[in-house]
Amino acid sequence: MREVARAAGVSVSTVANVLSRPSIVAPETRRRVEEAIDGVGYVPHGPARQLRGLPSPIVGSITLDLANPFYAEVNRGAEDKLAEAGCLLLTCSTDLRAAKEKQLLDLLQTQAVRGIIISPLEPDPRELLRVVERGTPVVSCGTTRRRSSTPTASATPCCPSTCTRCSTPRRPSWTTSTGSRPTAGRW
Template sequence: MANDAGVRRSSMREVARAAGVSVSTVANVLSRPAIVAPETRRRVEQAIRHMGYVRHGPARQLRGLPSPIVGSVILDLANPFFAELNRGIEDRLAEAGCLVLACSTDLQPAKERQVLDLLEEQAVRGVIIAPIGPDPAVLLEMSRRGTPVVLVDRPRDGLDLCAVGVDDVLGGRLAAEHLLSLGHRRIVYLGGTFETGTVIRRREGVRQAMRAAGLDPDDLLIDLRLPIHPPPLVEAAAAGVQQILAERPLPTAVLCLNDTAALGVLHGLGVAGVKVPQDISVVGYDNLAFAAGLAPALTTVNQPKYQLGRAAADLLLDEARPDHAHREIRFRPSLVIRASTAPPRRA
């Protein structure tokens, strides 16, 4: 068979003849290598390399075999949290012989819908998505039409889909309880003018912690929402420091929606001559790789980013099983205390 450039492709039948096996054995080596005896698999793989055999994707799908391509639809690949999450997806699916097509939606609903339509048109094996909004209608319809969908970084909430997430309410509560235990009472929660469910749930965790301590979050919690999307997030958070410093009485702590925003806050406070944690404590969320190397090192809430991605990929692969049942995997966050938090100077 020749491709569009006129170069002849080796066929699966020719590979089988060269390896001295059946065509079905070659197909198994390509699609289900674990069921083929090691010596036979080695002989077939050697023949594939020697003959330069390349699988033909459209023909594969015409034979009813699933596509090896999986769509990973996330908010922002430039965000280190999603980059590490996507690495977990990619590594796990590579083990299963799949290729990940990673797409950023940049918190734009129209772009998310366009990406999903294109992936479905390409008959991908499935989609792993960190959805922008709460409306799951498009995703449910996609699943009903035969394209498996797995939610990541979002709870299942009773949907007929698989989901992997972290208990964000607990994460917000852990961060707030730490600040309250140090004596902080007037706290800024730094969120955004456009927020995903993860950020909203973290805020609720903060409010829960304050109420449990006998405090009224409506009086003491400063809910500051910045235009932090689309990126750059660091610059927007740094600029937002002026709003924090304009509050009276001055807050003694800032709890940021993620570590990237906390990085911007630390920079903005430094430019303003405000010392951390002596004047204001700062807490992040995610425990990104750079958090421990900041000056001061950042107190933050740890999420198992890589494990989130691998778990989502596992659920997607499990969709192919005839006995598959939709389920949810939820991880617990943990608090990592570093040098950016301390008791406030004022009572």
């Protein structure tokens, strides 16, 4: 950032403001800093931003099978909405293996993702509730394999007024169909 500040003839704090709160910087100054950023080739360091308390721009998506058209549609809708918020969707597949699902949940948490969208293998929400308790928002979506063949998506901690699977109070939920593009809520 020092190199950008030097090239633009401004302070390091002005560069920081252009990167995190551009609306408070005068348009001409912002333009000079943006040109210096391009000229120098500066790229913000994501992990350093997270150390300062800024949220990760990455949202993880764990699906049963990436080749399934339903999950491709869910990921496409989530990716479109997340891009509007300046976020990136990182898509993973469990390949229908419980051990891989647990591994991916753990890995995404260690990367401090902003949230996780998951189509869990089993309807038991306990592992997802642990993820939520640790501070990572979770959206569960897909088919509850033991209950229904209707694809559904619901916001954390688990599910609808009282969930029939775990007796937890419900959050808003919605049903998608293959003809409609699901959208992601704000994280």
